[in-house]
Amino acid sequence: ATPTALMVGTGRGAKMGILIKNGEVLEAVNDVKTVVFDKTGTITVGKPEVTDVIGDAKQIIAVAAGLEESSEHPLATAILMYAKAQAIAATPVQDFQAIEGKGVQAQVNGQKAFVGNDKLLADVQISAELKTQMQTLQNEAKTVVFVGLNNQVIGLIAIQDAPKATSKAAIAALHVRGLKTVMLTGDNQRVAESIANQVGIDEVIADVLPADKADHIKHLQHSGAVAFVGDGINDAPALTTANVGIAMGSGTDIAIDAGGIVLIKNDLRDVDTALALSKKTFNRIK
Ligand code: ADP
Ligand code: MG
Numbered sequence: 001a002t003p004t005a006l007m008v009g010t011g012r013g014a015k016m017g018i019l020i021k022n023g024e025v026l027e028a029v030n031d032v033k034t035v036v037f038d039k040t041g042t043i044t045v046g047k048p049e050v051t052d053v054i055g056d057a058k059q060i061i062a063v064a065a066g067l068e069e070s071s072e073h074p075l076a077t078a079i080l081m082y083a084k085a086q087a088i089a090a091t092p093v094q095d096f097q098a099i100e101g102k103g104v105q106a107q108v109n110g111q112k113a114f115v116g117n118d119k120l121l122a123d124v125q126i127s128a129e130l131k132t133q134m135q136t137l138q139n140e141a142k143t144v145v146f147v148g149l150n151n152q153v154i155g156l157i158a159i160q161d162a163p164k165a166t167s168k169a170a171i172a173a174l175h176v177r178g179l180k181t182v183m184l185t186g187d188n189q190r191v192a193e194s195i196a197n198q199v200g201i202d203e204v205i206a207d208v209l210p211a212d213k214a215d216h217i218k219h220l221q222h223s224g225a226v227a228f229v230g231d232g233i234n235d236a237p238a239l240t241t242a243n244v245g246i247a248m249g250s251g252t253d254i255a256i257d258a259g260g261i262v263l264i265k266n267d268l269r270d271v272d273t274a275l276a277l278s279k280k281t282f283n284r285i286k
Contacts, residue, residue, distance in 0.1 A: 002285045009281025017249070017264035018274045023285070025260035028243045029278035033224030035174050035271065036217060036238070039185035039192060040074055040161060041231045042248055042268070043199060048074050048161035050082035051142055054133050055155025058088055060147045064115045064157060065090035067104045075145065076104070078159045079115070100234070101186045101209040103145065111150040115157075117188065119207075121146060126153050138190035141198065167199040170268035175200070177275065184208060184216055184228075184238070210234035214241040229271055231255050246271060 010020045020026065037043050053060055065083035068076035069090055083090060093106035093113065103116015114120055126134075126146070134144045134156055142158040171181050182203045185192050192206035205216055214237040220226050221243070228235070228242035231251030239245030239258035247259025250266040261278075263270040 005281060005284035009277060009284070013274070013277050016270070016273060016277075017267075018270055018277060019262040019264060020274070020278065020281075021260050021262075025244060026278045026282040026285070028225060028260070029227070029275055030282050031225035032179065032227045032244055032275065034180045034182060034220050034226045036182045036184050036220060036226055036228045036242065037201070038228075038230035038232060038235050038238075039183055039187055039195060041250065042229055043167050043183060043195060043201070044161040044163050046074060046161065046231070046250070048078040048143065048159045050078050050157055051160045052137060052158035053155065054130070054158075055147075057086075057155075060155040060157065061086060061088045062091045063108060063113055063149055063154070064145075064147050066093040066108065067096070067106050067113060067115045069093075070096040070106075071098055071104050073098075073104075074161070075143065075159055079157060100211070108149060112148075113150075114148045115145050117145060121148070121153070124148055124151055124153060130156065135190065138188055139194060141191055141194035143187055143191050163195060163199050164268060166267055166269050170271060171200045173269065173272035174275075175202075177272070180223075182220065184213055186210060186234070211237075213238040217241045227271075227275075229268075246274065 006023050013020050061083050064079050068079045093108050096106040098104050102119045105114040137144050137158040142160045145157050146153050147155050181201045183196050183201045184205045189206040192204045196204045217238050225243035227244040228238045229246040231248035233252045233254050236254045236258040245259045246261045247255045248266050249264040261274050
């Protein structure tokens with residue numbers, strides 16, 4: 001009867017767009033105490049849009065678009081779409097380099113240019129006024145990137161990625177189950193907290209470099225089994241380190257491969273459905 005129950009369970013899941021890869025996943029689900037979420041594309045829609053440009057917008061967007069043309073990051077897509085909408089031509093760049101979790105840099109007319117967060121600034125100074133403007137935007141749940149040229153910050157770009165309509169309900173359902181929820185993100189603390197408050201997430205771990213995400217999962221495992229929900233290339237180590245890796249179906253192939261459970265419909269409420277189904281199936285097999 002054991003393999004039959006497993007087949008019935010995974011078959012029912014498949015019909016609902018929930019792929020459960022094996023029986024071990026079912027067993028692990030039973031012990032989960034904490035559910036950890038990636039932010040971009042998991043809690044949020046994953047289609048960020050430029051909302052504010054502080055400084056000489058034409059110059060800032062031209063330089064930023066030139067740099068972001070070679071990047072595949074969702075923030076890059078937002079900046080390129082904005083440049084196109086404003087009919088601002090991208091400044092040509094040389095020696096492009098992407099720096100994981102920080103931003104991008106290149107040469108523009110022999111000068112070093114960059115777009116990214118404060119981890120990329122090193123010894124470049126920003127004015128008190130710019131810092132205040134940055135914090136105000138971050139408190140509005142907007143991700144702020146600096147645009148730099150010739151060792152100077154020439155301005156800020158604010159980019160907004162709204163929570164999915166179902167994220168709040170999805171988190172609430174997990175709390176009803178007595179689970180703790182955590183957001184783990186490379187984005188800034190203020191932005192992450194603002195989004196976490198909107199959807200009701202318990203705890204925020206922000207400013208995390210992609211390489212460090214798996215270590216944070218290991219730390220959270222001190223208080224019991226952890227499920228991680230993510231969609232990006234960066235998320236693969238966290239997905240495999242977690243006791244249960246849940247990949248969003250809209251995500252990268254790498255994330256989908258790394259997940260023990262795949263949510264095809266890309267609806268965050270399916271995390272709760274997947275947990276319920278796994279528990280039910282597991283109790284039938286054991
Ligand atoms: P997440 O946890 O949301 O996937 P990432 O690790 O991909 O975050 O990125 C973290 C931060 O690094 C971004 O919020 C941004 O500040 C900066 N960053 C990364 N890539 C880029 C890029 N191409 N352009 C500008 N900023 C970037
Ligand atoms: Mg990401």
